[in-house]
Amino acid sequence: MPMDKITAVKGIKDILPSETPGWQKVETTARAIFERFGFHEIRVPIMEKTALFQRSIGEATDIVEKEMYTFRDRDEELLTLRPEATACVIRAYVEHNLASAEPVTKLFTIGPMFRRERPQKGRYRQFHQIDVEVFGDDTPASDAEVIFMLMHFLDVAGVENLSLEINSLGCKDCRPGFSRAVVAYLGQFQDGLCPDCQRRLTTNPLRVFDCKVEACGRIISDAPRILDHLCPECLDHFDRVKGFLDDLNLEYAVNSNMVRGLDYYTKTAFEVKSGKLGAQNSLAGGGRYDGLVALLGGPDVAGVGFGIGMERLLTCLPDTEENVGKTDIFVAALGTRALKFAFKLTGLLRRSGFTAATDYSGKSLKSQMKRADKMQSAFTLIIGDSEMDSGRAVLRNMKTKNQQDLLLESLPEALINILKSEVIL
RNA sequence: GUGGGUGUAGCUCAGCUGGUCAGAGUGCCGGGUUGUGGCCCCGGAGGUCGAGGGUUCGAACCCCUUCACUCACCCCA
Numbered sequence: 001m002p003m004d005k006i007t008a009v010k011g012i013k014d015i016l017p018s019e020t021p022g023w024q025k026v027e028t029t030a031r032a033i034f035e036r037f038g039f040h041e042i043r044v045p046i047m048e049k050t051a052l053f054q055r056s057i058g059e060a061t062d063i064v065e066k067e068m069y070t071f072r073d074r075d076e077e078l079l080t081l082r083p084e085a086t087a088c089v090i091r092a093y094v095e096h097n098l099a100s101a102e103p104v105t106k107l108f109t110i111g112p113m114f115r116r117e118r119p120q121k122g123r124y125r126q127f128h129q130i131d132v133e134v135f136g137d138d139t140p141a142s143d144a145e146v147i148f149m150l151m152h153f154l155d156v157a158g159v160e161n162l163s164l165e166i167n168s169l170g171c172k173d174c175r176p177g178f179s180r181a182v183v184a185y186l187g188q189f190q191d192g193l194c195p196d197c198q199r200r201l202t203t204n205p206l207r208v209f210d211c212k213v214e215a216c217g218r219i220i221s222d223a224p225r226i227l228d229h230l231c232p233e234c235l236d237h238f239d240r241v242k243g244f245l246d247d248l249n250l251e252y253a254v255n256s257n258m259v260r261g262l263d264y265y266t267k268t269a270f271e272v273k274s275g276k277l278g279a280q281n282s283l284a285g286g287g288r289y290d291g292l293v294a295l296l297g298g299p300d301v302a303g304v305g306f307g308i309g310m311e312r313l314l315t316c317l318p319d320t321e322e323n324v325g326k327t328d329i330f331v332a333a334l335g336t337r338a339l340k341f342a343f344k345l346t347g348l349l350r351r352s353g354f355t356a357a358t359d360y361s362g363k364s365l366k367s368q369m370k371r372a373d374k375m376q377s378a379f380t381l382i383i384g385d386s387e388m389d390s391g392r393a394v395l396r397n398m399k400t401k402n403q404q405d406l407l408l409e410s411l412p413e414a415l416i417n418i419l420k421s422e423v424i425l
Numbered sequence: 426g427u428g429g430g431u432g433u434a435g436c437u438c439a440g441c442u443g444g445u446c447a448g449a450g451u452g453c454c455g456g457g458u459u460g461u462g463g464c465c466c467c468g469g470a471g472g473u474c475g476a477g478g479g480u481u482c483g484a485a486c487c488c489c490u491u492c493a494c495u496c497a498c499c500c501c502a
Contacts, residue, residue: 007493062500066426084502113502118426120496129502196499207500262501279497309502334460365460373462384460398462 011117011125022314027110029157030130030308037149039106039132044088046112050078056087056296058263060203067115081114084262085131086289086305087296093135094298104142105135110310122280128310132286135293138302140237143268143288144244146304150284151250154272154308159283159316165255166245166270168238170230172291175266178229179205189219209257225256234267241268260285264292268304274316283312328379328419330372331358332365335385341408342383348412354419372398378422381406381415397422 008014015023031041050070057064069081082088089107092098098105110130117123132149134142147164154162170178183205190198194213201208209220230238245252252270260269269287277283286306294300329349333342342358349356357375359368365382372380382394392405395418406414 010493067500115501117500118498119494120498123501127502131502212498260501280501282502285502307502312502332461364455366458366462367455369460369462371462377462380462382461386460394461396461401462403461 009125011119011123013124013126019314022317023310026157026310026313026317027130030108030110030153033153033156034108034132034149037106037145039108039149042089042092042107042109043111044085044092044109046082046114047079048082048088048091050080052087052091052296053080053083056090056262056264056292057084061263063115063262067117069114069116083115084113085109085111085129085307086133086264086292086303089131089133090135090293090296090298090303093133094293094296099136099299099301102136104137106133107135108132120280121278122309122312122315124311130308130310130313131305132307133303133305135303136301137304138290140240140268141244143237143241143304144248146286146306147245147252147270148248148250150272150286150306150308154284154313157313158318159274159313160318161275163273164250164252164270165258165273166241166252166268167255167258168227168230168234168267169260169265169269169287170226170234171266174229174231174234175226178224178226181224181229182206182208185223186219192216192219206259209259220257227254227256237267260287264289264295266290270306274312276316277312280312282309283316284308326355327357327372327375327377328354329356329415330368330375330377330380331356332368332372332380332382333358333360333384334362334365334382335388337385337388338383341388342381345381345412345415349415349419352412352416354416379419 034041050068053068054064059065063083068083070078071080073079089109093105093107108131110128112126112128114126116125119125132146134146147166151162151164169175183201186193186197186201186205186208190201192215193201193208194211194216197208197211197213197216200211208216209223211217211220227235227238242252242254255271258269258271265287267288267290270285271282272284273281274283275281284306286304288302288304290302291300293303331342331346331349333339339360339362343360346356346358357372357377359371365384369380377398380396380398382396387393387408391408393408393411394403395406395415396403
């Protein structure tokens with residue numbers, strides 16, 4: 001009787017061989033483009049002390065309240081699987097004093113994040129992000145540069161039909177005032193709000209802005225707007241960011257209802273959406289977080305960054321036929337002596353840099369030819385015990401069907417020469 | 426955490442109002458060529474119809490329970 005299958009954890013998926021080429025391609029272009037903008041890769045652990053996220057993301061956020069994978073280590077210390085990367089990167093940045101090495105530090109990291117939410121399209125409990133952070137630059141130009149890099153990357157990666165939305169969330173000076181104004185306004189219409197929003201009124205009033213309930217939407221449309229409450233500095237910053245985006249000919253929409261979920265964002269916030277994604281239509285989001293580094297015990301330097309959801313990005317890519325790794329040559333062996341010969345020859349060809357395959361199962365030639373065909377082999381070398389005796393093997397060009405005899409004694413050299421000239425074409 | 430949808434062969438799915446309903450396509454293996462692939466033809470392996478219980482002479486189909494997956498809400502990448 002079969003044992004029960006042990007399955008993967010809910011919301012956590014395997015990335016199968018048929019999918020890895022897409023992932024690798026995205027990662028490779030990210031690395032190439034980010035380096036071009038002066039960013040360097042940092043790799044940080046996926047586990048951190050729980051306090052790091054409590055302090056950075058905010059105690060009252062959903063992530064910290066109910067979505068983190070937190071457990072007690074054997075020595076009683078509370079650890080958490082990272083729900084996002086920014087806090088981790090800042091921790092490393094502070095811990096290793098990266099600030100003192102250069103005035104502006106540009107970093108990126110790629111890897112898995114963990115959030116215990118109910119899975120749905122574009123949302124998983126383990127998901128992967130490409131995460132970018134700039135420390136030590138508080139200028140509007142750096143906001144715009146980061147946004148430009150994001151859009152350029154998505155473009156090169158091949159994502160189509162994107163929309164960029166930006167907003168300003170104000171700073172510690174102007175946001176509290178705005179927040180009070182919103183609460184006061186919404187208080188008047190409390191009974192008209194959906195139950196969720198009534199709850200948000202006390203927990204996180206700004207979140208009412210991106211409620212999708214129609215009734216709430218009408219109320220919100222006349223609510224105070226953050227952009228009217230910005231302090232002179234924030235307003236100026238926002239205007240200049242927009243100016244730089246215009247200079248780069250980037251299209252964007254100002255969405256004054258956009259609120260970011262994490263507590264630490266200040267000033268510029270942005271989001272990239274795609275219609276291909278279903279309900280979870282945001283494939284990248286980010287913003288400025290001046291003050292966060294200091295909050296985590298580092299120097300008081302500014303920060304901007306963004307995260308890209310890899311799974312979401314990949315579903316936005318047009319379907320490309322995965323070209324499975326092609327095989328340069330398949331060695332079809334028949335008979336014991338030939339098999340031994342094929343084993344050595346295949347090893348030698350691989351050592352010379354070719355993709356060589358063979359089959360040790362002793363199947364019929366027909367069946368081996370089928371395998372060679374499946375592998376899209378450019379050539380097949382046929383060698384049986386009769387060839388071993390005659391001292392010649394048969395090389396078949398799978399596309400042209402041309403066959404030629406090759407002397408066994410000079411076989412490796414002859415094959416390498418043929419493969420070198422043919423395979424490159 | 427809350428709601429809807431779906432669970433039949435490795436994969437994609439048919440299966441009418443309970444009565445040859447255990448199927449198709451594809452993939453896999455083999456044969457048609459004693460040692461030559463793709464196309465075509467033929468054959469084969471593979472499923473306790475998600476699991477458990479109930480109704481019935483009889484259940485893939487009806488009822489209950491449960492699990493899984495999925496979409497949506499919440500929230501976010």
